[in-house]
Amino acid sequence: MILLEKEFSVYPENEKTNMSLPFEVGEGVKSLKFTFSYSPKVLTDRKRARLLIERNIEKDAGEYAGEYPSWEEFLPLKNLITLSVDDPTAYRGCAHRQAECMEHIISDSFASPGFNKGAIQAGQWQAVLNLHGIVTEKIDCHLKIEAGDFLE
Amino acid sequence: MNKKWYACEMHCHTLHSDGDFSVSGLIETAVARHLDGIQITDHNAVSAHAEVIDPPIAVLKSIEWTTYFGHMHAMDCKKDVDWRDALPDNIDEKMRAVHEGGGLVGVCHPFQLGTPICTGGRWDYNVKDWSLVNYMEIWSEGCPFMNTPNKRALDLWHTLLDKGYRITPTFGRDWHRSTKDVYHSACTYLLCEGDTLTDSAMKRAVNEGRTVISMGPLFSFNIGESTLGDEIEAGEHEIEFTLSFERMEKMKVPERVKPEVIRIITKGGERVKEVSPAYPRTAITLKANSWYNAELWGTIDGKRDCLIALTSPLYTKGEI
Known part of the structure; x- marks a missing residue:
């Protein structure tokens, strides 16, 4: 059963913020499946990449900027969005990795890497998207959350 | 213990x-x-x-x-x-x-x-x-x-x-x-x-x-019974260094690192004293209300003047 399905876009001004998407879980649910994808992953516009990299080095390296290699060594720049999950009472984990298409299962007896297995309590849960890095002008996202009897 | x-x-x-x-x-x-x-x-x-x-x-x-x-x-x-x-x-x-x-x-x-x-x-x-x-x-x-x-x-x-x-x-x-x-x-x-x-x-x-x-060797020092993390009285002391390649020998890589000088560092990053690793004891005057740690410098894979190891500080008490 689909508990939530949503398509949306995020923009550079959303970088370094979280986007909470609440969803209701009923009684007797055995496991939850989160399918999340976003696109694009890589910034292909070299001019924009150069601008972002040079700004990054200027801000973070300051007077030491000359000790860093050319901007091209830092290509490609990538978008990074991670998915974290909260049950009605606690943080259930996060999948902090680069993949732009992901599927995670959380159940009583099993959880995908990054998440804690345990009882699927009824009540309001949250899928929280962590917008770590947005280097393209826009990122299109798709999130689907299903309740069911999913296997690992 | x-x-x-x-x-x-x-x-x-x-x-x-x-x-x-x-x-x-x-x-x-x-x-x-x-x-x-x-x-x-x-x-x-x-x-x-x-x-x-x-x-x-x-x-x-x-x-x-x-x-x-x-x-x-x-x-x-x-x-x-x-x-x-x-x-x-x-x-x-x-x-x-x-x-x-x-x-x-x-x-x-x-x-x-x-x-x-x-x-x-x-x-x-x-x-x-x-x-x-x-x-x-x-x-x-x-x-x-x-x-x-x-x-x-x-x-x-x-x-x-x-x-x-x-x-x-x-x-x-x-x-x-x-x-x-x-x-x-x-x-x-x-x-x-x-x-x-x-x-x-x-x-x-x-x-x-x-x-x-x-980078590999175990390097430390003590002043009498006191060591890194401890707080001692300022004044005249004898500092004793230890250096061991035991783990690097087990890993079969001891030759990559050649210690050449020990430097005692204090406030402001000031180098108080240089000591040869071959003579690991020396007298030192510690000032009050300060910190002292040791750095081991030498050659790593043929590159000279490399920082090989550094210790946590030992601290001195506020007033004498």
Whole structure:
């Protein structure tokens, strides 16, 4: 059963913020499946990449900027969005990795890497998207959350 | 109880975040590198902890807060403190919450490039009370002595010591996979009680400031019965250094590192004295209300004037 399905876009001004998407879980649910994808992953516009990299080095390296290699060594720049999950009472984990298409299962007896297995309590849960890095002008996202009897 | 030095890796990732190691694979690789203990610090996840069952070495169960404004270890924190709403100006209260959960706070690679090259990797937090920070990774990644951010982290650490904050130095390989490592022998040595290392002893050593970060050799000093992390009276003392290649010999890599000079460092990064590693005892006058640590310099793989190892400080009391 689909508990939530949503398509949306995020923009550079959303970088370094979280986007909470609440969803209701009923009684007797055995496991939850989160399918999340976003696109694009890589910034292909070299001019924009150069601008972002040079700004990054200027801000973070300051007077030491000359000790860093050319901007091209830092290509490609990538978008990074991670998915974290909260049950009605606690943080259930996060999948902090680069993949732009992901599927995670959380159940009583099993959880995908990054998440804690345990009882699927009824009540309001949250899928929280962590917008770590947005280097393209826009990122299109798709999130689907299903309740069911999913296997690992 | 007798204290012994143990070789540890303080910053490790597994498949539970973006590492390539399974939990058991990480532990096996650590054993093969003659490490006595590791700290698992997955990004924003603690799910690896449940897979640590009866490990052959000590495993400290922690998390790396991978936030938008800096990366921070919450070491062995029993409370779930949310990393997601950490902002440049509320980090002190976040660190206090980690302490309330029994955890220690470690600042990771403070001068790494941040977003977008390494998201959140640069420490951009406005810490108001640095006494909330227990340790700082003043060396990061597999090739520590060649690393520009590490030189800046060392300067920041000296500045904080000068202000009276007792922050423990650590090395973190930021170990995600074996392939990119250059110096397998680099580690953080922890001075711990007991003949077998435990996770709680690792935590205590960091809390008490008893660490050495090294490209390989174990290097330390003592003044009488006092050693790193202790506080002693100012005045005339005899300082005694120890240097051991035992672990590097086991790893069959001792020839890569050739110590040439020991430097005693104090406030302002001032070099108080230089000593030959061949004559490991010397007299020294310690000033009151200060800190003293030792650096070991020499040649690494043919490159001269490299920092090989440095110790946590020993502190002197305020007034004579």
